[in-house]
Amino acid sequence: MLVRGRAWKLGDNVSTDHIISGKYKFKAIHSLEEMLPYLLAEVRPGFYREVRPGDVIVAGRNFGCGSSREHAPRLIKLAGVGAVIARSFARIFYRNSINIGLPVVEVRELPGITADGDLIEVDLEGGVVRNLTKGFEEAFRGYPREILEIVREGGIIEYVRRHGDLPWGGGTG
């Protein structure tokens, strides 16, 4: 799975409230499409209009902290973002992203040297991210096989629909 697009640079501790504020969520709770204009509204106004399919969010530490709202990764995916790269993720955001098939990658160096608009490439199978603009490349610890399958199939629901169960065999209980 190869993702390639422009970088959108964000800082540390971008919470799910920043991604989709609770007050907007409740205003438009019945529809993700109606929430979309509020995506990152107070962090990067106009983001949802300017983002292009395959673009990559490049963030600092603790991305997606706070509320468990899955609307956050879903809206990011719905807006067309191909992957999120961060120094670290909050755990619920991380698992929500995997569950909905949004690639999330933790690396140490790349966020620091990346500027807005740099061309970024994420190679999930190869376990490497590249900043093509800066000619920089960094390896990351690949997903366990089962997680990779979930992401590759577009999310855990799609996986279960196709295979009838979670990808972990009987040995895990």
Added chain:
Amino acid sequence: MRPQTMVEKILSRNVGRQVEFGEIVVAKPDLVYAHDGTAPLAIKVMRDAPEIYRVLDPGRVVFVVDHASPPPTVAAASVHREMRLFAKEFGVRLIDVGEGICHQVIPELGLVKPGDVVVGADSHTTTLGALASFATGVGSTDTAIAMALGKVWLRVPEAVKVVVTGELPVGVMGKDLALHIVGTVGADGMTYRAMEFWGDGLKHLSMDSRMTICNMGVEAGAKVALMPTDEVALNWFEGVGLHGVGRVVPDEGAEYVDTLEFELGRLEPVVAAPPSVDNVVPVSEVVGVEVDQVFIGSCTNGRYEDFLTAAKVFRGRRVREGVRCVAIPASRRVFTRLLRDGVVEVLVRAGCVVAHSTCGPCIGAHLGLLASGEVAVSTSNRNFVGRMGHEGSRVYLASPATAAASAVEGRVADPRKYLS
């Protein structure tokens, strides 16, 4: 068998074999819950995938209408209706408007016991770790899978040993410890990890305080925050009608990746100053900051002890003119006890607006949003930009004692002078 942490014990028992840190296991949750902020998306996910449009064991699923409740908007009313229809279709228990915030009403109803694996579609599900359950927050898709298949995938977290000793001074509450911990380790200091509490200080902490502390575990990024079952906990379980529950305690010699120690006697009232929850400073450093709104409530601090302490500050005093003070018990049961014991009267006479149970202001849904430039002292758990209203508002997180003292003075205030 080698000594085990609480997390290892609970997950090993659940999956039927010895589990190891770092591995991914598929557990069978004893309880799955979701609220009006997250259940609608779980329902939608299931509707969009007919193969999983089912509830395997309705007895293990609970819906709670608590976030925007009663509905302040047509949109909220619509999702509440959708939840009711779904609950009816599958025989799922739905806890409706005014009954309470999920993390409070679910344990009060005796739906959780030591050793349970609980997944809640809300990050503050960690609250229930105070009951020695492995309780963790998940998203709506996890919830859908858990409802349909009765399963959840979990990475077994490494555990950090948090030792508390001594006793809290007067005017210092469990919330101050919770904030102090987050301030010490940072907002991501516990990411992917479990916190397990140890130490002789625990016996002085009420279940109300314990739930506050475990609630805030997620503000440090923790997956779960667990307290061992002791006499205080056993008494509490008796009180909610769960008799003869088993104990879950960690083994001496269990392996932890880190150890933190907190001496309760040395703590002082603190606040998390805007705009981040780990920006924790002694109240004394921000005393005098002018306040427009005070909120006492939420799943963090909407319990009996919280209002009792606030009422001690309010008795014979008034909320400062120009300040609105909103007080919201976290459940109907809490509300009823406060009524019975005259606490509500103290709050109302002091000028507080006391409302039915809802998350309301905590999440900027209703009952007290903030305008640009306004400052709030809130007993909730998050002060992110715009969380309680306009992006130009600011929120100081504090204990109910500090919140009440600040309401009285109209500025951030140290509560100790009202309580000693």
